[in-house]
Amino acid sequence: MTALNSGRVVATFGKHCLVQADQAIVDCVSRGRKADIACGDAVEFKLTSPGHGVVERVQPRRNLLYRSDPFKIKYFAANLDQVLVVTAVEPGLNENLINRCLVAAQAAGIPACIVLNKADLPQTQELHAYLKAYEAIGYPVILVSAKRDVTPLLPRLIGKTSVLIGPSGVGKSTLVNALVPEADVRTAEISRALNAGRHTTTHTRLYELPQGGALIDSPGMQEFGLHHLDLAGLQAAFPEFHRLIGQCRFYNCRHLKEPDCAITAAAATGAILPERLRAYQVLVEERLAAEQLHK
Ligand SMILES: Nc1nc2c(ncn2[C@@H]2O[C@H](COP(=O)(O)OP(=O)(O)OP(=O)(O)O)[C@@H](O)[C@H]2O)c(=O)[nH]1
Ligand SMILES: [Zn+2]
Incomplete structure (x- = not known):
């Protein structure tokens, strides 16, 4: 019988997930339904051939961030310390979507904050002032520019597992590239392992931060159903x-x-x-x- 190995899920894509185990990345498939594995999951897997395996068990989760429509559940990530809801003046504040993100985090029992990106663009100040109302509710607002300066975000990330969520175009990938040296190389590595080709931007990925902690990038969404909440x-x-x-x-x-x-x-x-x-x-x-x- 092949022994079980343990690792952490660092990317999910369709029926596949990539599991980081020690120094190796293993391309795994799930025994159960594909939706059962989330980025950030601690799993046990069995190697089937070099570099390939089957996930046998998902360890109990501390928490799970997800959205749902009437037909299915879509996982963002599991075992999180915080949710970073990203917004920017370009493409503009999508308040409905931001609130859905905040509600999902709150319902999952995960602290959330708002990252106001593209501080270098005019009108950001106005939006920043408006978002004070969210700060009053208990959602800190962090002003950054992925292109110029991400240091205001750093102290919040160190030693924690965080997920970036938000609509398309707010700059999540640019933030990852600014925060994770060699993120591009990692992405290429993951794409190669998944053989995902042109679909590489549509999956969720976990990056280890050099200062300690992990950052998870999720694909931008236009819709955010919360049908699981009564x-x-x-x-x-x-x-x-x-x-x-x-x-x-x-x-x-x-x-x-x-x-x-x-x-x-x-x-x-x-x-x-x-x-x-x-x-x-x-x-x-x-x-x-x-x-x-x-x-
Ligand atoms: N001016 C300015 N532009 C930025 C900044 N950050 C990102 N952008 C630009 O915003 C656009 C979208 O950035 P992405 O990082 O691809 O956005 P995303 O949130 O990852 O989008 P999806 O992958 O669709 O979810 C790109 O043209 C970036 O160059 C910033 O701080 N300032
Ligand atoms: Zn009432």
């Missing part, structure tokens, strides 16, 4: 709502159009950021529509 889960994922829960007229208020809702009242005065309430309501409406479909 109304209680959604409500819990908005920390600024917590102090008001129980103060609405109806004990089971959904904070949509109910009269005397403490949360809509707070959004009207600006005590709660109106965009956050809107993001919550859209998520609730999506969830209710999905529940109707399944009735």
